[in-house]
Every structure is written in C-alpha cells, then in structure tokens.
Amino acid sequence: MKATIWHNPNCGTSRKTLAILQETDGVEVEVVEYLKTPPSAAKLAQLYRDAGMTPQQGLRLRGTDAAERRLPQADDAAVLAAMAAEPILIERPLVETAKGVRLCRPQDKVLEIL
Template identity: 45%
Template structure:
C-alpha cells in the first residue's frame, strides 16, 4: 500500500499519525511540507480528493492566519492558495493519502480509514489508547 503523509515533526498529531501508519506495517512517503511544500495544484487536488473545501485545510493556530486576514469568507481559493504558497505553515497537518482516499487526520485516528488494520492497540504520545480494529 502506498501512503503519503504531509508531515510536521513538531506536531504531536502528525507524529502520532505517522506512528500509527508505521504500526500498521506501512512505511509512508514523508513530505516535510514546511521545507518542501506542495505546489498550488497539489494543494487544490488534496482538497478536492479529501472532499473538503480548500479553506478547511487552513491552520489558524500558530500561523499568520489572522494577520493575513484569512478569516474573510469572501477570499477566493486562489487568494488562499497565494497565502499558503507564501506561508506553508498555513496548511493544516497531517494530510494523508492512500489508495483508500485523502484525509486531514485531525484527530490522528482519522488515518485508520486509510491504512491496514493495526495489529495491536496503539498508545499515543499522551498515553491515550487507540483500539485495534
């Protein structure tokens, strides 16, 4: 199974998602999107394939979201893509793709729909248990 994770190693949710993918027996392609950001067409495609509006892929916390006025609902997707292109940190994480689909994996358990079943219960960094399927 081919899996890609758009990953930020400083993010606990992203680290837990990556660990769950690996626990399922899959070694994903890791895209460190802050240093190697996807281009605007790739971002547009991720939003389309995930079935959510591009705006829902934006991260507000710890980003220049408010300073850039991105809370304005009249902004077009092109304007949002311009902002993400200049500030990749605006792209929420982790985004995971597999043959089963594309998801913004917040919470990290959303990845379970995209990977093989976990062979055993998984313990997240904070001690929370994720039951195997």
C-alpha cells in the first residue's frame, strides 16, 4: 500500500506518524515536505474532502496569524488559497492512502487508513 505524508520534520507529531508508516509492513511511504513543496489549493481541497473535514478544520492556528486574519471564518476558497500561498497555515501531518485521508493528530489516527 502506498501512503503519502505531508510532513514537517520539525514537528514531533509528524515525525511520530512517519515512524508508524515506516514501521508498518507493506507500506510504501512517499514523504512530501509541504513547507518546501506546498500542495495546490485543488489538492488541499481534495485531501480535506476525502478526510471528511473542512479546510477551516485543517488550519494551523498555533504559531500562525490565521486567527488575526480571520481565516477560521473565511470561505473555503480563501482558506485554501491562503494555505497554498503560505503552507505554514496547513495543520500537519496529513496522510493519504487508498483507504482515505486523515489529519493525524494524534499520530495513531493514521492506523485508521492502513
């Protein structure tokens, strides 16, 4: 099974999620450091749709100016555009497999899609 993780190596939860993926037999891991290679707004929309969540639920509030910019109250298009332009606004880690997408906070949520 292929698993793609949108990863931030400076994030402990992201590192723990990556470790779970790497330690699971039969999982081929693709690591995307999203701060270096941000997903497009369209890709983010697909990820959140497949995860059953809104873009606003995928906003990283801690350590960002998202609240001051009123992004939690903004429409989907504005949130997705902001995330694509400034990937620090994306809460991490997102993991995608053939079984679905999860925002892996806590890291054990990844087990739902393995």
